[in-house]
Amino acid sequence: MTQQTHARPRDVDTALLRSWPLPIPSDDADKEGRGHVLILGGSREMPGAVILAATAALRAGAGKLTIATGNSVAQLVALAIPESRVLGLAENERGGFTVEAVAALDPLADAISAILIGPGMQDEAATARLVHALLPRLSGTDTRVLLDAEAMGALLYPPEGPQSGDPAPFRFDVPVLLTPHAGEMAHLTGIDKDEIGNATDHHALEAAQRWNAVVALKGARTVIAAPSGERWQHEGGNVGLATSGSGDVLAGIIAGLAARGADLTQAVSWGVALHARAGERLAERLGRLGYLARELCDEIPALLEQTAGDSADGTTRPSGSIAGG
Structure with missing residues (x-):
């Protein structure tokens, strides 16, 4: 991608999207050719989050899906998403996953195209330990890594343990995607939520450069x-999107697009x-009010077709090219 700083953000509108086409599988592609996404999340209290994210990933076009969730809800999730392979992971008393989960996930590390970690997870400290245990295993692969919800707390718990006085001491060796809303960004940075809302561009860019991550600071803008x-x-969008599960659907859409081969900035845009x-x-x-996240x-499938259309200038640009870049 072009390395360049713009005076103002580029608008994610139809013109930009059509000039930045998603990877399209050939007509004879099998499910592996459409990408394999792993969604790691869920818990006894929030099994629905991983179900929503998984459904969205498939609707976004991923060809193969694996869900890793707690033993206590694995059967429920498997019944809800019959298209998926479901792995049951050991849980602690607070509903988080133990680091033994790494061994269960290790055989998948070289097979997956994208991994989404976080929807419906509990126990921020345990989740952070799991994230830090998984990242080195994934760093030598082409897997795109998305951290959402509880998994973003890995920033607050670096591998050597929490460091008082610095709320975000960790920097990723390989860029990942983080998707906080203003409240989550306040938690990750220690900056007041209203201050973040008043200077969204500044805080998103500062965080991206400090953490070496693609940061999508979510909101009406x-x-x-x-x-x-x-x-x-x-x-x-509209206020109806501010509903339970909506963020899980968004994370799943992005994961599905990343599994298809979109880089992190293209997938999130x-x-x-x-x-x-x-x-x-x-x-x-x-x-505007009352529709459900599910x-x-x-x-999504029809919107993908409609939004893609023909490229703005009648040509097809290579996947990964950035309009105006």
Whole structure:
């Protein structure tokens, strides 16, 4: 991707998306050719989060799905998502996964295209230990790593343990994607939530460069920042998207696109736009309030086709090229 800083964020609109086409599998591609996504999450109290994320990943076009979740809910998840292989992981008394999960996941490390960690997980400290145990195993692969929800707490618990006085001491060796809303960003940085909301661009870019991560700071206006200094922005959707499970669906869409071969900035830019447009479609049909997060998933395949259309100049650009870059 082009390494360049823009004076203002580029708008994630139809023109940009059509000039930045997603990887398209050939007609004779098998499910492996469409990408294998692993979703690690869920817990006794929140099994639905991983179900929503997994459904969204498939709707975004991933060809193969594996879910790793707690032993206590693995059978439930398997019944809810019959398209998936489901692995049951050992849990601690607080609902988090133990580090023994790494051994269970190790055989998948070389086979997966993207991994989403976090939806529905509990016990931030245990989740952080698991993330830090997994990252070295994934660093030598081409796997795209997405950290959402509880998994973003890995920033607060570096491998050597918490460091008082510095709320975010950890820096990723290989860039990952982080998807905080303002409240989560406040938790990760120690900065007041209102201050973050008043300077979204600044805080997203500062965090991206400090953590060596692609940061999507979510809100009515979502700002996406890369460590290189590149920024994108998206405005759209409606208040109906502020509902339980909506963030899990967004994370799953992004994971599915990343599994197909989109890099992290492309996957999150497309994912944010598709998520918002799904909300707009449901609002037109059902009303702005009251539609369910699970209903967003079913809108994604048609939106992918509609949004892609023909490229803006009548040509097909290589996957990974960035409009205006």
